[in-house]
Amino acid sequence: MARFGFIYPLLILLFVAVFYGCSDKNSDRKHENRSPQKTKTSTEDISSFFFVGTIKKNPGLYKFNINERKTTRVWSNPIEKVIELSYSANKKYAFFLTAENIGRLGVFPYLSDVRLYFIDTFSSEVSFIKFLGSGLQIYTSWESKTVFKIIFNCPDKKIVTYIDQKTKFYNVLGKELSNQLKIFDLTKDGYPKPAIKKNQKYSFDKGLNIFYTDSTKSISINQSSHFGNKLSINSDQPIGYSEYYSKSEYLFFSTTSNSLLDNGISNNNSEESNIYMYSAKENKIIKNWVGKGIKNFIIVNDYLVFDEGYQKDSKIKIIEINTQKDFFIIKLKGGCGLRNIPQIPYNQN
Numbered sequence: 001m002a003r004f005g006f007i008y009p010l011l012i013l014l015f016v017a018v019f020y021g022c023s024d025k026n027s028d029r030k031h032e033n034r035s036p037q038k039t040k041t042s043t044e045d046i047s048s049f050f051f052v053g054t055i056k057k058n059p060g061l062y063k064f065n066i067n068e069r070k071t072t073r074v075w076s077n078p079i080e081k082v083i084e085l086s087y088s089a090n091k092k093y094a095f096f097l098t099a100e101n102i103g104r105l106g107v108f109p110y111l112s113d114v115r116l117y118f119i120d121t122f123s124s125e126v127s128f129i130k131f132l133g134s135g136l137q138i139y140t141s142w143e144s145k146t147v148f149k150i151i152f153n154c155p156d157k158k159i160v161t162y163i164d165q166k167t168k169f170y171n172v173l174g175k176e177l178s179n180q181l182k183i184f185d186l187t188k189d190g191y192p193k194p195a196i197k198k199n200q201k202y203s204f205d206k207g208l209n210i211f212y213t214d215s216t217k218s219i220s221i222n223q224s225s226h227f228g229n230k231l232s233i234n235s236d237q238p239i240g241y242s243e244y245y246s247k248s249e250y251l252f253f254s255t256t257s258n259s260l261l262d263n264g265i266s267n268n269n270s271e272e273s274n275i276y277m278y279s280a281k282e283n284k285i286i287k288n289w290v291g292k293g294i295k296n297f298i299i300v301n302d303y304l305v306f307d308e309g310y311q312k313d314s315k316i317k318i319i320e321i322n323t324q325k326d327f328f329i330i331k332l333k334g335g336c337g338l339r340n341i342p343q344i345p346y347n348q349n
Contacts, residue, residue, distance in 0.1 A: 050085060207224030210239065
């Protein structure tokens with residue numbers, strides 16, 4: 001980060017002036033802040049899923065019913081754009097973030113007037129949770145089945161070379177559990193990025209484990225339920241997401257390059273990601289889907305659902321798991337995706 005020298009303070013100073021000037025004007029916008037009710041959805045009866053697509057020029061929320069092959073509009077706003085949709089692991093709970101403006105100034109991305117919402121996955125009712133303000137980058141993840149985490153990097157209001165990293169934790173219904181603040185000095189610490197684990201381990205039913213080891217650049221799959229089977233795959237990319245389909249003992253996992261996971265600071269638009277389909281019974285990879293960008297995916301009943309393409313050409317593919325054949329492709333004017341509308345990664349070089 002040192003190669004930008006004195007430019008950093010100037011850029012941050014611009015951010016402070018622009019963001020907090022706009023944020024102070026808009027933070028008093030009135031919202032109906034209703035407490036979400038407990039969702040009735042069970043993992044057994046999920047036949048639909050939410051996704052992000054363009055509605056009247058802004059990214060909004062849609063719902064797709066697999067049984068009916070039907071797409072319906074759920075939520076949109078003429079001012080706010082949906083920038084991130086996130087499901088809990090069991091698909092019972094979901095949150096989404098919006099921003100009024102998104103863009104880039106120099107090497108930095110920016111987001112203005114970010115808001116957090118909760119979706120009742122049973123009724124499709126949307127509830128406003130909290131106004132988060134403006135900043136540079138935002139990341140979301142599920143710490144567990146019941147705890148949702150948001151990390152928001154923002155310019156410090158007083159010292160132009162400082163970045164405030166705000167971390168908030170919420171329960172599944174949107175109640176804030178705790179918050180943390182960590183301050184980074186750009187001249188000493190560099191720009192804060194999400195921690196990328198060099199070694200990863202995920203465990204599933206029937207003694208199935210998957211590991212990624214950075215030192216050996218390999219993914220290992222071990223399973224005690226099938227005579228201690230083991231499989232090793234060479235990979236420069238860490239595991240992005242994994243999910244187990246217990247009906248046929250298939251493990252799905254994606255691999256994504258670290259530069260794509262950095263979420264826009266110094267991405268290379270030629271980076272590709274993968275989705276692998278591993279059979280525990282056969283102890284081998286039986287299918288692989290590869291493409292540019294992050295291949296977000298979920299399993300809905302007996303279907304694998306994942307993103308493909310960028311921007312207005314982006315679409316969502318639905319694959320029947322047991323046959324591995326295409327079932328349906330969702331295409332919308334302006335593009336669509338499971339977490340957001342996939343954008344071409346920024347390359348600062």
